[in-house]
Amino acid sequence: MISLSSPPFVNNFFFMSRDEESIDLLGEENAEELLQDWGSLNGAVNATALHQISSRRNDESLPKRSEKFFDKDGSSVQELSLNSAQEQMYLALLHVRGHHSKQLLVGVWIESRNKAFVPHAKGSFFKDMGVSHAYPRKEKLQGMWLNKVESVYLVERGSLVMFLANVEFMKFMENDAMLFDYDCLTHMTLAHLYSTAFSGDERSSDNYKVFALLKRLGYMVMECRDCDAQCSEPQFPVEIGKKLPVSTSALCKPYVVSFGTICRKLCTSFLGHRRHFFDFTLVFQSIAIETMQPSDTKLTEPPYPVDPSYRIVYKAWKPTPHFSKKTPPPADFYLGVLNTSKTGIPSLASIQISWEQAYKMDLALASKKNQEKGNLNKKVAQGLKKEAKLKARLEREAKLHPRLRNRNHYLRERDQMLKSGSTKTSVVYAIIDDGIVNFAAFNETDFKLRSSGILDELEMRESHGIIWNEKLEI
Amino acid sequence: MHHAAETRAAKFTHKRILFHTSHLMVPLLVINDSIFVFDVDHVRILRDHGIVGVLVGSLPKAPQQNVFLGLPLQLSIYEAIWLVQAGIATLVDGLKFNTFLALKNKGSALITLPSAVPYAITYDTHRHGPGDDLTPFTILPEDMISQYCKMETNYSESREFWPHYLAFKYLRDSQYFMMPGLRFGGAFVAYPGDPLKFHSHWIVKVLRPQEEIDLLKLVTSGRLATAVKKAWLLVSEDERFQREAEKSITASPKMQAFSIEWAGFG
Numbered sequence: 001m002i003s004l005s006s007p008p009f010v011n012n013f014f015f016m017s018r019d020e021e022s023i024d025l026l027g028e029e030n031a032e033e034l035l036q037d038w039g040s041l042n043g044a045v046n047a048t049a050l051h052q053i054s055s056r057r058n059d060e061s062l063p064k065r066s067e068k069f070f071d072k073d074g075s076s077v078q079e080l081s082l083n084s085a086q087e088q089m090y091l092a093l094l095h096v097r098g099h100h101s102k103q104l105l106v107g108v109w110i111e112s113r114n115k116a117f118v119p120h121a122k123g124s125f126f127k128d129m130g131v132s133h134a135y136p137r138k139e140k141l142q143g144m145w146l147n148k149v150e151s152v153y154l155v156e157r158g159s160l161v162m163f164l165a166n167v168e169f170m171k172f173m174e175n176d177a178m179l180f181d182y183d184c185l186t187h188m189t190l191a192h193l194y195s196t197a198f199s200g201d202e203r204s205s206d207n208y209k210v211f212a213l214l215k216r217l218g219y220m221v222m223e224c225r226d227c228d229a230q231c232s233e234p235q236f237p238v239e240i241g242k243k244l245p246v247s248t249s250a251l252c253k254p255y256v257v258s259f260g261t262i263c264r265k266l267c268t269s270f271l272g273h274r275r276h277f278f279d280f281t282l283v284f285q286s287i288a289i290e291t292m293q294p295s296d297t298k299l300t301e302p303p304y305p306v307d308p309s310y311r312i313v314y315k316a317w318k319p320t321p322h323f324s325k326k327t328p329p330p331a332d333f334y335l336g337v338l339n340t341s342k343t344g345i346p347s348l349a350s351i352q353i354s355w356e357q358a359y360k361m362d363l364a365l366a367s368k369k370n371q372e373k374g375n376l377n378k379k380v381a382q383g384l385k386k387e388a389k390l391k392a393r394l395e396r397e398a399k400l401h402p403r404l405r406n407r408n409h410y411l412r413e414r415d416q417m418l419k420s421g422s423t424k425t426s427v428v429y430a431i432i433d434d435g436i437v438n439f440a441a442f443n444e445t446d447f448k449l450r451s452s453g454i455l456d457e458l459e460m461r462e463s464h465g466i467i468w469n470e471k472l473e474i
Numbered sequence: 475m476h477h478a479a480e481t482r483a484a485k486f487t488h489k490r491i492l493f494h495t496s497h498l499m500v501p502l503l504v505i506n507d508s509i510f511v512f513d514v515d516h517v518r519i520l521r522d523h524g525i526v527g528v529l530v531g532s533l534p535k536a537p538q539q540n541v542f543l544g545l546p547l548q549l550s551i552y553e554a555i556w557l558v559q560a561g562i563a564t565l566v567d568g569l570k571f572n573t574f575l576a577l578k579n580k581g582s583a584l585i586t587l588p589s590a591v592p593y594a595i596t597y598d599t600h601r602h603g604p605g606d607d608l609t610p611f612t613i614l615p616e617d618m619i620s621q622y623c624k625m626e627t628n629y630s631e632s633r634e635f636w637p638h639y640l641a642f643k644y645l646r647d648s649q650y651f652m653m654p655g656l657r658f659g660g661a662f663v664a665y666p667g668d669p670l671k672f673h674s675h676w677i678v679k680v681l682r683p684q685e686e687i688d689l690l691k692l693v694t695s696g697r698l699a700t701a702v703k704k705a706w707l708l709v710s711e712d713e714r715f716q717r718e719a720e721k722s723i724t725a726s727p728k729m730q731a732f733s734i735e736w737a738g739f740g
Contacts, residue, residue, distance in 0.1 A: 069671055069672050072667050078671070085670045086518075086668065086670060093529075095534055097596045097597075098596060099593070100591065100592070101592035101594050104594050106583075106594075156532045156534075161583040163583070164576070182583070186576050189572070189575075189576070189597045190512060190597070191600075192599075192600075195503060195571075198506060199568065201506070205505065205508050213540055216532060216538055216540050217538070217540065218538065431656065433655070435527070436528055438657060
């Protein structure tokens with residue numbers, strides 16, 4: 001009989017002990033080089049012996065990649081090496097999927113709501129997961145509703161055991177009883193939970209892969225409900241399979257290209273009897289693509305609802321011990337999920353609309369209160385390792401000439417702004433092909449950088465952009 | 475450009491494990507349009523037949539990394555249909571099959587380990603027995619294919635099943651191990667042996683008979699393939715031998731393949 005008298009404490013160190021800055025969502029390593037040797041993963045732990053539960057230290061230390069062959073040579077050395085690698089993989093897959101009963105965490109799948117209910121929810125997992133439930137007649141207990149993606153993730157990593165609800169459990173939710181005998185419920189296997197949770201919703205399986213991938217890296221991930229109204233499928237006016245009616249004005253609106261000066265320069269060149277009609281330097285100097293600053297302009301509503309395939313599904317935050325799901329800071333990434341067999345390359349209009357939605361959400365969240373909280377959190381979160389790194393960097397920079405130091409700082413800041421714009425809003429599309437996930441990031445790029453206080457402090461210029469904009473003496 | 479060697483099977487003998495009729499068919503769980511395997515023993519059987527799939531689950535042993543992943547194993551529709559036509563596996567409705575197994579196996583979530591440690595566990599899946607009739611849950615491959623072909627997409631160039639399946643079957647029957655080609659911009663990536671221990675040889679692009687290929691695409695793909703120490707492989711049904719007969723999952727039409735590498739002279 002499994003019964004819970006008091007809410008269990010889930011003693012899981014949830015956030016990876018990695019420097020925030022070192023986390024790279026979009027690593028460009030060769031995919032094959034990531035397939036490491038399973039052998040040393042098993043290390044001291046024999047996966048078939050269930051009594052040997054490995055410590056976290058063993059779990060997290062990853063082995064170095066073993067040697068791979070380019071072709072078969074029919075040798076016994078190759079065959080033995082392959083057999084050994086396969087056995088090690090099967091051994092790792094046999095490892096028990098569970099947790100110590102002292103930290104028992106139970107979930108009950110309620111089919112009518114297509115969600116899981118955790119009757120006694122406690123622990124760091126719920127920092128960015130679940131919606132709290134107030135029992136009508138159990139003041140001391142804290143319940144939590146988990147959506148299907150969150151439920152599968154916790155079960156899959158062995159941190160939650162799931163049961164299938166019955167009439168008795170539904171009564172328990174309403175009455176004042178503090179204990180429940182879970183043995184009267186059907187214990188769900190991972191396969192059962194997968195098929196129950198993901199059946200009937202073709203996107204949920206893909207969404208789950210992305211959610212789990214980010215959670216495994218320690219990111220905070222929350223469902224993005226802000227844009228659901230705009231992205232709801234019944235509103236989508238175009239039949240699936242047909243091209244979207246993209247208005248040219250909608251695409252070109254953010255860009256103003258000034259050709260007046262070009263004409264003037266060309267006339268000057270022509271009248272001045274220059275040898276070449278086109279003086280390319282002159283033309284290049286005169287072209288200026290001016291991106292509209294989001295702060296100066298009111299973002300227009302998209303000309304049509306967003307194709308639901310390209311909608312933003314998740315918001316993600318880099319790992320931090322100070323996170324509140326009730327008042328989250330602006331997200332570090334906004335994620336869409338695309339499946340190669342169902343979805344084509346998004347049009348420029350789709351990307352622009354997704355980005356604008358993400359930016360709107362950022363604006364809504366970036367209130368003074370949140371910014372102050374964020375700054376405070378950053379100060380608190382600075383660990384010894386981070387401080388040591390910063391100190392070492394400052395010492396290195398102190399040896400440089402002040403002008404050179406200032407120049408390096410300026411170039412670093414400018415480069416960051418050119419790559420991710422002044423807003424720092426980033427939309428990432430997770431592209432899925434039969435279980436393999438790749439990421440593509442779409443950032444705003446501001447070539448002009450007219451209004452940048454940070455850069456002005458370092459070096460005064462009319463514009464900090466990469467496009468030529470110096471005054472021309474004629 | 476040179477013709478891809480068709481003598482691979484003769485060059486290297488591949489250890490084929492014959493699937494005896496006494497063995498149980500491997501159930502491939504169909505959940506929406508995805509196909510999964512939840513049993514380690516089944517993963518082993520599939521791998522022995524050259525089907526590797528992609529592990530997509532969190533590994534309970536090391537749940538905070540993405541290098542080593544755990545069960546379930548996800549299969550592409552091409553792998554699944556190849557297994558069905560080879561008589562190794564059968565497609566089953568995931569929800570119906572698991573509901574049936576759950577009613578049959580009522581197990582406790584608490585187990586006591588040999589060291590007397592009480593542990594709360596989740597089983598990957600329940601096993602089906604030799605006496606279990608899978609017919610009520612079976613999905614016919616024809617139904618799976620037609621469902622895949624009818625799948626709603628928001629663009630016209632969605633993957634066509636038959637050219638891709640025939641290319642997959644041709645290369646798998648030539649003893650190549652196949653994996654999805656997303657990371658290298660192809661339909662598949664072909665390995666001479668198990669991807670655990672071998673580097674891949676080809677990035678596979680599937681063409682319909684008489685389909686033209688953009689020269690820019692040819693250059694970019696050829697260059698990419700060479701940069702990652704592979705070659706770009708164009709595979710198509712040989713139009714000279716193409717019959718108008720209805721497609722069959724067991725058919726082995728004459729195929730042609732060309733490999734393209736970035737050639738440097740000078």
